[in-house]
Amino acid sequence: MKTTLTRRAALGGMASALATAALAEPPLRSLRPVARPGAPAPVVRDAIDEVVARAGLGGVVGVAVADLETGAAFDLHNSARPLPPASVGKTFSAQYALEHLGADHRFITRVIADGTISDGILDGNLILVGGGDPTLLTDHLADAAARTKAAGLREVRGKFLVWNGALPYQPLIDPDQMEHLGYNPALSGLNLNFNRVHFEWARNGGDYRVTMDARSEKYRPDVHMARMEVSNRDLPVYTYEDGGTEDRWTVARGALGNGGARWLPVRHPELYAGDVFRTFARSHGITLSAPERASAIPGGTVLATLTSGPLTEIAQDMLKYSVNLTAEVLGLTTTQSRTGMARSIRSSAAEMNRWLLSDKGVAARMVDHSGLGDASRITASGMVRFLSRPEVAGRLRPLLKDIPIRDAENRAIPNHPVQVVAKTGTLNFVSTLAGYIRTEGGGDRAFAIFAADLDRRAASKQSGDEVPAGVRTWNRKARDLQQALLLRWGTV
Known part of the structure; x- marks a missing residue:
């Protein structure tokens, strides 16, 4: 196909539109909360309309907020209008995985010797076996x-194999995104560095010196399966x-300037992991052949095991840093655990949608996790x-x-009495926020703010610009609206 470091440190580095009727569901319990001692009075509908209108976003803004104790809803604005959740959708994937x-x-990653080891010599194949670990x-x-x-291996006389079959291989998460975006990589049962390779360039006389490496907190091994050529354009x-066995990139000389760096996506993650492991094995005197894909689940003697952190920790990091690969791995792993098979991101997302409707009473149409x-x-x-369901609030709110x-200068106000925890979501001309508010009076509320100008988004995709004209101003207005609503809901 041809187309025109600690974990937290690495993370920090990092279908057609459906008709409204397709997501029809019962309305939230009431537009007007049932009065109780100390409860805030509901806000008049016209007032929320005016707040949204003043933001001047264009497109559609959907808003809802509900009291967690009574279930009563207020400040509803286009609340039944289906809109893209962007990364707020990761809350579904986190809950889906944690519950099941x-x-x-x-997640477990293993190094297996498939053959007899005698005097440190393996008469057989060495296999790096992925267990889907997204971290x-x-x-x-x-x-x-x-x-x-340390297990005693010093020579391998067979092949060096990599196995990625724990999860179905996906060449990228979203086919409608630009191919060079590091947050839209491939994924499989063997992933490394969130399936991103570090591309760096520096002017060297009249030319450029370029490197492709798998840098982390301690190491910076060169990568051989990803290649970059500077092209005169x-x-x-x-x-x-x-x-086939390598990613071949070109970059326009006119875009490089004096130097810089960025993460690019990896399309053959199992070979990427094998490439890096091979480099470290060589540093210990173990020479391995170039990695090849294993076609079946391997057996043999386990020489080394890597175990990920617990799922709660993985989910929290995924929500905090909004890691797309982690969300997709969690969703696919959960679907595979529940059904015995996950064929693709889209089919797994459809299974998650069925769970949301049957178990949570929520009609969502997610096309991915x-x-x-x-x-x-x-x-x-x-x-x-x-978000208002007790089992969801109990699991997600702490994460x-x-x-x-x-304040008006966009500076965080320390020790503000209104406390908010939430998940953000951002695409070009889509801005979302959903989570929980503890009001200055100690009440608890769940909320969602979805803003999308889908006409401008469609036009921006046609332009081919990674950061299209007008998107920064639009996003700032969306964030200003979010702040206005959070303050409003926390103090009334």
Whole structure:
């Protein structure tokens, strides 16, 4: 196909539109809360309309908020209008995984000797076996190579194989996104560094010096399965060609300037992991052949095992840093656990949608587990219904990110009495926020704010600009609206 570091440190580095009727669901319990001592009075509907209108966003804004104690809803604005949730959709994937896999679920990566070892010599194949771990980093493979050496291995006379069959291979998360975006990588049962390779360039006389590496907190091994060529052109900035066993990139010389760096997606993650492991094995005196894909589940003697952190920790990092690959791995792993098979991201998302409707009473149409695909749809009311369920609030609320209340200069106000934890979501001309508010009076509310100008988004996709004209101003207005609503709901 040809087309025109600690874990937290690495994370920090990082269908057509559905008709409204397709997501029809019962309205939230009431537009007017039942009065009780000390309860806030509901806000008149016209007032929320005016707040939204003043933001001047264009497109559609959907808003809903509900009291967690009574279930009573107020400030509803386009709350039954299906809109893209963007990364707010990761809350569904986190809950889906935590409920079915368990908070202490861990992913296992192994190094296996398939053959007889005698006097440190393996008469057979060495296999790097993935277990789907979305948090596997270069430092971990360095540790696996050291453990393999410590197990007594010093020579391999067979092949070096990599197995990615724990999850179905997906060449990218969203086919409608630009191919060079690092947050839209391939995924499989063997992933590394969130399936991103670090591309760096620097002017060297009249030319450029370029490197492709798998950097992490401790190491910076060169990568051989991803190649970059500087091309004498101005546009397109990047092109990609699938070389079968390598990723072949070109970059426009006119776009490079004096130097810089960025993460690019990896399309052959199992070979990427094998490439890096091979480098570390060589540093321990173990020479391996170029990695090849294993066609079946391997057996043999386990020489080294890597175990991920618990699922609660993985989910929290995924929500905090909005990691698309982690969300997709959690969704696919959960579907595979529940049904015995996950064929693709889209089919797994459909299974998650069925669970949401049958178990949570929420009609969502997610096309993936990360919210990267802009064809996903959920209503603000549906989002609040999901967040208001006790088992969801109990699991997710402790994992969500603190959202500070800010002043007119966009500075966080320390020790503000209104406390918010939520998940953000951003696509070009889509901005979402959903989570929980503790009011200054100690009440608890669930809320959702979805804003989308889908006409401008469609036009921006046609333009081919990674950061289209007008999107920064639009996003700032969306964030200003979010702040105005959070303050309003926290103080009334």
